[in-house]
Amino acid sequence: MARRETPEINAGSMADIAFLLLIFFLVTTTMDVDSGIARKLPEKPPPGYVPPILKEKNVFEVNINRNNQFLVEGEYMNIDQIKEAAKKFINNGGGTNEDGEECTWCTGERDPRSSDHPSKAIISIQSDRATNYGPFIAVQNELEAAYTELRNELGLKLYGKTFTALVKDLQNDKKNEELKEKIENIKNKYPQIISEAEPTQ
Amino acid sequence: MSKFRKNKKGLPAISTASLPDIVFMLLFFFMVSTTMRETDLLIKKPLLPSANEVKKLEQKSLVSTIYVGKAKDSKYGAGDKIQLNDKLSTVKDVRAFIYSERAKHNEDEVPYMTVSIKADVNSYVGTVTDIKAELREINALKISYSSKRGNIKDNF
Numbered sequence: 001m002a003r004r005e006t007p008e009i010n011a012g013s014m015a016d017i018a019f020l021l022l023i024f025f026l027v028t029t030t031m032d033v034d035s036g037i038a039r040k041l042p043e044k045p046p047p048g049y050v051p052p053i054l055k056e057k058n059v060f061e062v063n064i065n066r067n068n069q070f071l072v073e074g075e076y077m078n079i080d081q082i083k084e085a086a087k088k089f090i091n092n093g094g095g096t097n098e099d100g101e102e103c104t105w106c107t108g109e110r111d112p113r114s115s116d117h118p119s120k121a122i123i124s125i126q127s128d129r130a131t132n133y134g135p136f137i138a139v140q141n142e143l144e145a146a147y148t149e150l151r152n153e154l155g156l157k158l159y160g161k162t163f164t165a166l167v168k169d170l171q172n173d174k175k176n177e178e179l180k181e182k183i184e185n186i187k188n189k190y191p192q193i194i195s196e197a198e199p200t201q
Numbered sequence: 202m203s204k205f206r207k208n209k210k211g212l213p214a215i216s217t218a219s220l221p222d223i224v225f226m227l228l229f230f231f232m233v234s235t236t237m238r239e240t241d242l243l244i245k246k247p248l249l250p251s252a253n254e255v256k257k258l259e260q261k262s263l264v265s266t267i268y269v270g271k272a273k274d275s276k277y278g279a280g281d282k283i284q285l286n287d288k289l290s291t292v293k294d295v296r297a298f299i300y301s302e303r304a305k306h307n308e309d310e311v312p313y314m315t316v317s318i319k320a321d322v323n324s325y326v327g328t329v330t331d332i333k334a335e336l337r338e339i340n341a342l343k344i345s346y347s348s349k350r351g352n353i354k355d356n357f
Contacts, residue, residue, distance in 0.1 A: 129327030134356030
């Protein structure tokens with residue numbers, strides 16, 4: 001007798017099985033990437049810590065009331081004016097930093113009534129407890145944008161590349177020390193100092 | 202019979218042998234590019250605020266998420282609710298939540314852990330401030346205000 005050949009396994013239903021798996025994954029997974037505005041909270045002050053006394057001209061005050069209106073440096077403002085005002089304040093360079101050095105890279109007006117130096121310029125956000133979260137984020141975003149724009153300008157001037165582009169380059173080439181140094185340099189020249197005051201009740 | 206066959210020769214059937222391959226390819230694409238849905242939301246899906254200075258959160262395993270929004274079920278009452286893991290909680294539970302998240306990781310990874318606050322556009326800053334105060338107490342200082350890319354005008 002001739003040997004019987006082993007019958008072939010029918011692969012016709014393979015597609016059905018794969019479709020079933022596919023649909024399962026489509027249903028149970030999500031595709032959203034988590035993105036957001038990154039912030040670092042200040043550390044808890046040690047007991048008995050006395051906060052340093054700041055000159056009023058070095059503080060850029062942003063108040064948000066419960067009707068989601070903004071008061072910036074005592075002036076009523078719209079959301080799209082905040083960025084320019086913040087940039088002007090940070091970039092002013094009217095005086096010297098702690099070591100008595102002038103801000104050589106500032107392109108601002110050097111008004112003695114505004115901030116002394118980017119490393120001394122502090123932005124303070126105070127909101128009401130009943131402020132909506134959306135406008136609060138909008139302000140955070142505008143202030144972040146102010147710093148980014150200033151850093152971009154400085155990056156273009158020093159290295160011919162914007163700060164954002166440098167950071168992107170670093171992501172593709174994480175071990176590049178030279179790039180890291182450049183980014184740190186720009187960050188140190190425009191340090192981001194944003195403080196959030198206790199909200200009003 | 203032979204006549205019948207001759208007529209059919211004109212249109213050969215399209216081979217479906219590669220169909221499983223195509224489907225598997227799709228399957229792998231989805232498996233790689235998506236993440237498992239971890240928690241069932243007990244609050245209404247937060248409508249995230251829009252911003253254009255957003256940064257992507259890297260290393261998902263190091264991110265713990267706190268949801269803030271209105272409860273789906275009216276029995277929990279109106280007002281902003283905080284959801285940690287699978288249940289609605291109060292601000293006081295935030296500490297325990299962060300400690301349990303930290304326990305899942307090595308000690309040297311703890312400084313890189315980020316807390317992502319997913320709050321609804323219409324929730325109140327007060328709730329978020331309370332959470333931040335708790336986080337500060339236990340030194341969980343890296344936070345991210347979760348927001349989607351868009352025009353900030355949408356936040357009003």
